[in-house]
Amino acid sequence: MKLNDLPTAPATAWTLARRAERMNxxxxxxxxxxxxxxxxxxxxxxxxxxxxxPVAEFQAACERVLQDDGRAALQYAASEGYGPLREMVAAGLPWRVDPAQVLITTGSQQGLDLVAKVLVDAGSRILVETPTYLGALQAFAPMEPEVVGVASDAQGIAVDDLARAQREAPARFAYLLPNFQNPTGRTMSEARRAAVVQTAAALGLPLVEDNPYGELWFDVPPPAPLAARHPEGCLYLGSFSKVLAPGLRLGFLVAPPALYPKLLQAKQAADLHSPGLNQRLVAQVMQDGFLxxxxxxxxxxxxxxxxxxxxxxxxxxxxxxxxxxxxxxxxxxxxxxxxxxxxxxxxxxxxxxxxxxxxxxxxxxxxxxxxxxxxxxxxxxxxxxxxxxxxxxxxxxxxxxxxxxx
Amino acid sequence: MKLNDLPTAPATAWTLARRAERMNxxxxxxxxxxxxxxxxxxxxxxxxxxxxxPVAEFQAACERVLQDDGRAALQYAASEGYGPLREMVAAGLPWRVDPAQVLITTGSQQGLDLVAKVLVDAGSRILVETPTYLGALQAFAPMEPEVVGVASDAQGIAVDDLARAQREAPARFAYLLPNFQNPTGRTMSEARRAAVVQTAAALGLPLVEDNPYGELWFDVPPPAPLAARHPEGCLYLGSFSKVLAPGLRLGFLVAPPALYPKLLQAKQAADLHSPGLNQRLVAQVMQDGFLxxxxxxxxxxxxxxxxxxxxxxxxxxxxxxxxxxxxxxxxxxxxxxxxxxxxxxxxxxxxxxxxxxxxxxxxxxxxxxxxxxxxxxxxxxxxxxxxxxxxxxxxxxxxxxxxxxx
Known part of the structure; x- marks a missing residue:
């Protein structure tokens, strides 16, 4: 057998997708x-x-999970995520969430990828804070949205400009990071949250709320999430990266019931499911109120x-x-x-x-x-x-x- | 603070992306x-x-990795993957592969998602075997390709029909699963592989070769991969799911150097990186020729x-x-x-x-x-x-x- 022995073949015509041409x-x-x-x-x-x-806690959890439940932890699993972890997530949120609304993701970065797949067509508008989290822009980019920066101040996104942008042309959603935002560290005030939610609800503007840092408050907890005020109008993304460890790549998404099945199908197509071992480790470490x-x-x-x-x-x-x-x-x-x-x-x-x-x-x-x-x-x-x-x-x-x- | 107390708000206007409307x-x-x-x-x-x-081996590996390298295993990491694992993958393949061409993915399902993001526009043609792996069709679907089934027999895809389909209208790639295919279990013969590669090279048709089952041969190893015969013209996907355990969600992609940077950017946008703990566990278990x-x-x-x-x-x-x-x-x-x-x-x-x-x-x-x-x-x-x-x-x-x- 002769490998690589091809008769004066032309170079293979790899043609990039339009979105990839634009990737930098x-x-x-x-x-x-x-x-x-x-x-x-x-x-x-x-x-x-x-x-x-918490390295020692993960060591103990590894031992326990592989001992008690090793074969299940290493087998293919449901795309929705590990049941006990979904229940813990739902129970830990400050509004009423059914575990059936929780989708475990491979980091909250994947949550952003799934949201874009399900909600964004080429040319769809997405409203974002100015400045905003760069990783979200990268996750949205493959779906080729038109990203529209909305004026923002030390309290977060400016409600008047948000309303103006939405009236100008309806967006698929506004992407907001109300707590200790990356990159600015700023937090949306109680009054601003109330106004944003009221404006979004009045205009029928969906919100995607990203909250990886919310637990890392210093003197007082931040005001309640946007999703707690308007669950039907918000997709909420959370993460274990900042409270436990980012290297496990686990986050979650809380979706209104109407959107969940589409997000689940996008998840299944993206990586079948997030690693079962990692989900069990986090559930094991979190039990008994470790956090x-x-x-x-x-x-x-x-x-x-x-x-x-x-x-x-x-x-x-x-x-x-x-x-x-x-x-x-x-x-x-x-x-x-x-x-x-x-x-x-x-x-x-x-x-x-x-x-x-x-x-x-x-x-x-x-x-x-x-x-x-x-x-x-x-x-x-x-x-x-x-x-x-x-x-x-x-x-x-x-x-x-x-x-x-x- | 009153939550959910919104003045007769209209239902939020969630608008699905066209691709999501089609998801079933x-x-x-x-x-x-x-x-x-x-x-x-x-x-x-x-x-x-x-x-x-190999549960016992994973137990030992967990202990070792968290003991020696716990904080790195739990931290954010490079999108390309864990260096020693990339080297093992490259060294284990039956053609000359630079570790710099290896991208670790969250299962080979994610490899398919990344390939579609980088190579498929709405309406792009993809040629597939008849029948073909359903998970691949699901991974490609969000990029809205036109999937074209090519006649196939017990040896795999039919070369004449492959050439005819490519001449009819150039495809972005042909997706092939030469070894113990899912769903048929069939294997592409040596002669068919040679003919497929020669035809693809002559027509400038890129190949995406998916090989999750190749190690699971019974009497004799299957013929060499398509990628070994024409590395510049093939994207090759592999997996640890069938030789170690699927629940860790680890696979890999070997890309021609010209495509690698785009796939890497798509990977970074999709989930930043695959879990560092899992990558170290697999590398630890695989060392000393365990496989x-x-x-x-x-x-x-x-x-x-x-x-x-x-x-x-x-x-x-x-x-x-x-x-x-x-x-x-x-x-x-x-x-x-x-x-x-x-x-x-x-x-x-x-x-x-x-x-x-x-x-x-x-x-x-x-x-x-x-x-x-x-x-x-x-x-x-x-x-x-x-x-x-x-x-x-x-x-x-x-x-x-x-x-x-x-």
Missing amino acids: PSVIRELLKLTERPGVISFAGGLPSPSTF DRHVPTIRALYQAQRDAMLAALSREMAGLGVEWNQPAGGMFLWARLPEGMDAARLLPRAVDKGVAFVPGAPFFAGGPDGPEAARSLRLSFVTASRGQIDAGIAALAATIREQRQG | PSVIRELLKLTERPGVISFAGGLPSPSTF DRHVPTIRALYQAQRDAMLAALSREMAGLGVEWNQPAGGMFLWARLPEGMDAARLLPRAVDKGVAFVPGAPFFAGGPDGPEAARSLRLSFVTASRGQIDAGIAALAATIREQRQG
């Missing part, structure tokens, strides 16, 4: 490569602190890290014209450079000084939104140690100072 | 519900035998089960006009009822007699392909015990006998 390497992924030099303190990543992963004991330790750690970053910013940025917010939870802080400065251009110089961040512009849907976007940057306060936070913010301030003088 | 519950899934009565012997499922899952010791035990078991089913068929079906093939590996056998009989109509009667199978018609792309399709059925020989095989085939024969007389 993630801007952030490319930027992050810059930051991967040894010795660089990174505020760039979106990784939870690995010190919070009630564990999540407060994550909150305390992240709050202390946020405080360290706020203190370092106050100390180091004095007089530089830099502004930043004070997130009430989550993993990220949002800052703005002095007028005329560009975060993407600052990044290589900052890396030269040993510190990295993510420029804000890529998070603005439809391209950078003028000088405001170019000046913004995202700082994660959860991965670096407190000593690194001090040193990294000092290095960032030194870079900005040089830039102002240069 | 899997015919087979609906049929399988029929078969889930207690006491029914099922030849219907596509599940590997759980007795083959070389383990897979022969699966082959021996499945071969004995196939032999038991063939013997039972010879014994019980004598004189009934039923035909069946003799698969050289895999999990399935394909049978044909006497002329005029319909497998879907037979199924409820068979279930009444305590035995279940999958009717063949749904596997024919573009709807049942006439009386040939309606007469066919798929029998899995791997899940039922040998005693159940004897009893189940006897019950099936009794059903057919009654039907002939009825």
Whole structure:
């Protein structure tokens, strides 16, 4: 048998789908490569602190699950997810959810992929906050939507502009991240939530609510989810990545009963089901109220890290014209450079000084939104140690100072 | 705060994507519900035998991985997959593959989803065998292809008809399952493989080769993969589901270098990455040549089960006009009822007699392909015990006998 012995064959005519022609390497992924030099303190990543992963609990759970239920854990399983886990998810939500509405997903990223498959045609409008989570834009992109950025402020999306955008042309949904948003860290206030839901309901605008960070509050829990106020009008996405561990790739989606069967079929087509072993491990670890004991330790750690970053910013940025917010939870802080400065251009110089961040512009849907976007940057306060936070913010301030003088 | 207290809101205007309007519950899934009565012997499922899952090895691997590398296993990770696993995959393939061409997927089902996202526009042609794997049709469906069934025989796809279909209008790819195909159990001969590759290369027709069952051969290994003969013209999909365990949801995709970046971007958008814990478990279990010791035990078991089913068929079906093939590996056998009989109509009667199978018609792309399709059925020989095989085939024969007389 001779392999590869083909008579002067023409090159195979791989033809890309239109959506693939448009796919580009993630801007952030490319930027992050810059930051991967040894010795660089990174505020760039979106990784939870690995010190919070309950490794010992997962060890015990592995032993137990494989011992008691190993063959079932390793076999094909239902696309809906593992029953006991779906029940725990439903019981843990602050509104009345039937476990039959819960679909376990391979991370909440997959939830976004399924939502787009079921709700988005080429050219369908999706309304998003400005800025918004880049991973969601990437998940929606293969379905070729028209993504429309809606004006937003420190409280979240602006209700007037949301209504205006929906009246202009009906959207398939508005994608909202009300708690400790990625990238800004901002939280939608109680009043804003009430107004958003009322507006959406009045206009028949469906909402997709993404809540990976909601449990990571510092002083007080955030207001109730949008879905709790209007369950029929919301698709709700949650995740185990920030409260247990992201490497298991488990999230969930809570769907109005009318949408569930389509999402389930999309799930089945996408990967049959999420890993049964992982679902059992999470269910095993979560039983007996483990999260009630564990999540407060994550909150305390992240709050202390946020405080360290706020203190370092106050100390180091004095007089530089830099502004930043004070997130009430989550993993990220949002800052703005002095007028005329560009975060993407600052990044290589900052890396030269040993510190990295993510420029804000890529998070603005439809391209950078003028000088405001170019000046913004995202700082994660959860991965670096407190000593690194001090040193990294000092290095960032030194870079900005040089830039102002240069 | 009053929840759900909205002023006479209209129902939310959820608008489904065109593809979702067309999604229907899997015919087979609906049929399988029929078969889930207690006491029914099922030849219907596509599940590997759980007795083959190396539970003890996974227990040891869990302990080791979480002990040595727990925090990395539980953290976010690269979309490409876990490096050592990608190297093992590349090294295990019978042609020269760079680990950089290997993308770890959440089961090979996800590989099919990614392939469709990158290569299929609405209306793009995909050429498939007749019959073909239903899960692939489901994975491709969200991208709205035109699926074209190509004539096939006991050796696999018919080369003349493949060439004719490609000349009629160029397809984005032909989807082929050369080894122990689902649903028929048939294997593409050496000569047919050579002819398919030569034809595809001559016409510039890309091939997508799906090989979940290739390791499950009984007497001799199947001929070399299509991808080994024409690596630039083939996308190759593999799986750990049949040689280790499906519940971990791990497969892989080997892509020509020109396509890899797009598939990687689609993967990142779909679920960021496949679970790092699962990838490390598989790599840990596979090291030191475990599969070389383990897979022969699966082959021996499945071969004995196939032999038991063939013997039972010879014994019980004598004189009934039923035909069946003799698969050289895999999990399935394909049978044909006497002329005029319909497998879907037979199924409820068979279930009444305590035995279940999958009717063949749904596997024919573009709807049942006439009386040939309606007469066919798929029998899995791997899940039922040998005693159940004897009893189940006897019950099936009794059903057919009654039907002939009825």
